[in-house]
Amino acid sequence: MKIGLFIPCYVNAVYPEVGVATYKLLDYLGLDVDYPLEQTCCGQPMANAGFEDKAIHLAEQFDHIFDAYDYVVGPSASCVAFVREHHPDLLKKEGHVCRTSSKTYDICEFLHDIVKVDKLPGRFPHKVSVHNSCHGVRELHLSSASELNIPPFSKVKDLLSLMEGIELFEPAYVDECCGFGGMFSVEEPSVSVCMGQDKLRNHIQTGAEYITGADSSCLMHMQGVAKRENLPIKFIHVTQILASGL
Amino acid sequence: MSTKHTKAADLFIENKEQQVWHNKTLHFVRDKRDKMAMQLPEWEVLRETAHKIKMHTITHLDHYLDLFSTRAEANGIQVHWAKDAEEHNQIVYEILQSHKVRKLVKSKSMLAEECHLNPYLIDKGINVVESDLGERILQLLNEPPSHIVMPAIHLKRQEVGKLFEEKLHTEKDNSDPTYLTRAARAHLREEFLTADAAMTGANFGVAETGDIVVCTNEGNADMGTALPPLHIVTMGMEKVIPNLQSLSVFIRLLARSATGQPVTAYTSHYRKPREGCEMHLVIVDNGRSEALSNEDHIQTLKCIRCGACMNTCPVYRRSGGYSYTYFIPGPIGINLGMLHAPKEYYDNLSACSLCYSCNNVCPVKIDLADQIYKWRQNLDSFGKADPMKKVMSEGMKFMFERPALFRTGLKMAPIVNHMPRPLIYNGLNDWGKGRELPQFASESFAALWKKGKVSAANQKRSNHEQ
Numbered sequence: 001m002k003i004g005l006f007i008p009c010y011v012n013a014v015y016p017e018v019g020v021a022t023y024k025l026l027d028y029l030g031l032d033v034d035y036p037l038e039q040t041c042c043g044q045p046m047a048n049a050g051f052e053d054k055a056i057h058l059a060e061q062f063d064h065i066f067d068a069y070d071y072v073v074g075p076s077a078s079c080v081a082f083v084r085e086h087h088p089d090l091l092k093k094e095g096h097v098c099r100t101s102s103k104t105y106d107i108c109e110f111l112h113d114i115v116k117v118d119k120l121p122g123r124f125p126h127k128v129s130v131h132n133s134c135h136g137v138r139e140l141h142l143s144s145a146s147e148l149n150i151p152p153f154s155k156v157k158d159l160l161s162l163m164e165g166i167e168l169f170e171p172a173y174v175d176e177c178c179g180f181g182g183m184f185s186v187e188e189p190s191v192s193v194c195m196g197q198d199k200l201r202n203h204i205q206t207g208a209e210y211i212t213g214a215d216s217s218c219l220m221h222m223q224g225v226a227k228r229e230n231l232p233i234k235f236i237h238v239t240q241i242l243a244s245g246l
Numbered sequence: 247m248s249t250k251h252t253k254a255a256d257l258f259i260e261n262k263e264q265q266v267w268h269n270k271t272l273h274f275v276r277d278k279r280d281k282m283a284m285q286l287p288e289w290e291v292l293r294e295t296a297h298k299i300k301m302h303t304i305t306h307l308d309h310y311l312d313l314f315s316t317r318a319e320a321n322g323i324q325v326h327w328a329k330d331a332e333e334h335n336q337i338v339y340e341i342l343q344s345h346k347v348r349k350l351v352k353s354k355s356m357l358a359e360e361c362h363l364n365p366y367l368i369d370k371g372i373n374v375v376e377s378d379l380g381e382r383i384l385q386l387l388n389e390p391p392s393h394i395v396m397p398a399i400h401l402k403r404q405e406v407g408k409l410f411e412e413k414l415h416t417e418k419d420n421s422d423p424t425y426l427t428r429a430a431r432a433h434l435r436e437e438f439l440t441a442d443a444a445m446t447g448a449n450f451g452v453a454e455t456g457d458i459v460v461c462t463n464e465g466n467a468d469m470g471t472a473l474p475p476l477h478i479v480t481m482g483m484e485k486v487i488p489n490l491q492s493l494s495v496f497i498r499l500l501a502r503s504a505t506g507q508p509v510t511a512y513t514s515h516y517r518k519p520r521e522g523c524e525m526h527l528v529i530v531d532n533g534r535s536e537a538l539s540n541e542d543h544i545q546t547l548k549c550i551r552c553g554a555c556m557n558t559c560p561v562y563r564r565s566g567g568y569s570y571t572y573f574i575p576g577p578i579g580i581n582l583g584m585l586h587a588p589k590e591y592y593d594n595l596s597a598c599s600l601c602y603s604c605n606n607v608c609p610v611k612i613d614l615a616d617q618i619y620k621w622r623q624n625l626d627s628f629g630k631a632d633p634m635k636k637v638m639s640e641g642m643k644f645m646f647e648r649p650a651l652f653r654t655g656l657k658m659a660p661i662v663n664h665m666p667r668p669l670i671y672n673g674l675n676d677w678g679k680g681r682e683l684p685q686f687a688s689e690s691f692a693a694l695w696k697k698g699k700v701s702a703a704n705q706k707r708s709n710h711e712q
């Protein structure tokens with residue numbers, strides 16, 4: 001099984017360690033992992049801001065670069081959701097059938113649904129609050145959305161539970177938006193920061209030492225608020241916890 | 247980079263105490279809705295069914311409107327058709343005039359609000375009295391509603407107490423809710439007894455029977471229509487549904503979604519005029535038939551105005567109903583405003599982080615967030631895109647389409663980490679308001695990969711294991 005590693009632009013620049021952890025996990029599981037160097041960005045930042053036309057060529061680029069792989073796997077639920085939900089429509093405008101969107105996975109759903117990982121080495125003896133990101137929950141269905149009357153589940157918590165010693169928590173208003181929202185964060189900074197502060201308070205109230213999640217973008221936003229306000233909480237991506245024993 | 251919504255939200259948030267209270271109050275309503283929704287195992291089936299019934303009805307609207315109006319007429323109701331707000335107001339006024347009406351009691355109607363009916367009638371000398379408590383409070387304050395179901399939700403009881411003290415001469419500093427409600431009731435009773443006509447909106451029009459169904463919690467619609475000899479109903483043409491069986495689906499969803507009640511206190515069916523009285527029904531288009539032919543936005547016509555999308559919206563809760571420029575706020579208001587007059591109401595499009603919670607609470611499954619996303623794509627085509635956002639998007643496009651340039655960018659990025667603070671956190675940096683910037687890594691993932699450091703990380707592990 002050949003895996004194309006999709007490292008979204010900001011993970012590449014700000015959180016390379018999340019990319020490394022993702023690689024480690026996939027490699028540990030015996031998969032053939034490659035990182036095509038020509039990749040850049042999925043186009044979500046422009047599209048959510050209202051400039052989908054500027055994302056079309058990037059979607060083409062993406063489809064071309066990852067076409068050769070059996071699966072495309074990335075550590076960012078929101079970017080994966082964009083590829084899955086929007087790339088086919090973008091490419092349709094160019095008369096191009098999208099070949100990669102249906103085989104593109106967030107690392108958590110890939111480990112949970114495709115590889116069906118049921119054990120991982122390592123201990124993580126810490127209190128961790130799980131951040132259920134909007135696109136992870138409501139687009140990729142990494143966990144059951146709080147609005148819906150469906151049986152509760154959480155793929156992220158299932159995976160994290162494989163680590164010995166970990167104590168998992170979830171904040172009040174379990175999947176309320178943290179206020180990042182891409183360009184929203186700078187167009188509506190007051191509301192965005194206010195949402196971030198509220199979200200952080202709810203995470204901190206669980207008594208956790210760490211906030212973890214499948215979306216580094218939410219973590220980046222909350223980290224920015226926490227740092228400004230000197231709040232006592234650390235941030236770590238799910239893959240970093242899962243790979244901590246490798 | 248800011249819209250009218252951004253600026254209004256800034257002001258709302260500045261009053262931290264009010265913001266926190268507003269957020270909590272509305273979230274409490276969402277919690278009540280959740281509790282109700284979770285008690286019905288068939289909740290998601292109900293939503294899906296409601297969606298299908300509405301889609302079916304609005305795509306066969308000519309048939310159902312024909313049936314509905316024929317039945318209503320056969321029942322003795324006089325039916326009028328209004329193509330827009332102006333025609334609606336004229337029709338209502340003519341009916342009132344022909345009955346020499348001086349005082350009209352009204353129950354809550356978002357359509358009347360949409361048509362600006364009150365100022366129109368007041369201008370013509372008619373005394374219009376809102377009979378829904380929240381609406382009456384706002385009328386006394388001369389303010390518009392800030393929420394479609396709980397129009398005065400932004401007001402605290404102390405503020406209402408002060409207002410009543412002044413207008414209804416209640417006791418000084420008494421803001422006990424029961425006391426205030428009793429005072430309002432006594433005052434409204436007088437208005438009910440002396441009204442010449444009543445007006446209601448319509449939650450549903452049942453095609454099969456010609457019934458007009460009105461849901462209220464205060465019984466004010468019933469009180470209003472029970473006394474005077476004239477009842478006018480104003481109804482958007484998308485409110486028609488096929489039959490009583492489909493009504494049962496919506497009734498189960500409406501109050502649960504709106505306020506977390508199993509059902510509203512009153513669900514009134516109006517089928518025909520009372521003995522010796524007249525009943526008129528005004529069916530309004532006002533842009534709805536245009537929405538019907540708009541594939542991307544047709545789903546807004548499914549809306550049953552429950553307000554659940556507002557209560558769940560993290561932006562609405564923290565910026566308040568008045569931060570939006572359209573009279574309906576929140577996710578549905580953003581969309582309805584755009585359908586109504588995009589060049590006038592595009593400012594509200596910024597009020598969305600695309601969290602998709604609204605899609606999930608909506609009892610008729612309107613794709614609210616997807617539609618906001620689509621509207622944003624159109625802004626540029628009519629010259630209303632934010633220039634700064636455009637430049638940023640163009641810049642990103644330029645860089646991301648050039649992988650080598652992107653990798654150079656990655657290499658240069660860490661320089662930002664070492665730039666002097668005032669240069670980064672200046673007035674131009676909207677991120678810097680309340681947040682620190684992320685630190686760029688000294689080596690990007692791409693650089694690590696190229697140097698073989700990523701696989702080396704695992705090499706170490708294998709060596710270690712050997």
Ligand code: SF4
Pocket residue numbers: 548549550551552553554555556578607608609610611612614
């Ligand atoms: S869009 Fe849906 S949730 Fe919002 S008011 Fe209408 S029916 Fe209710």
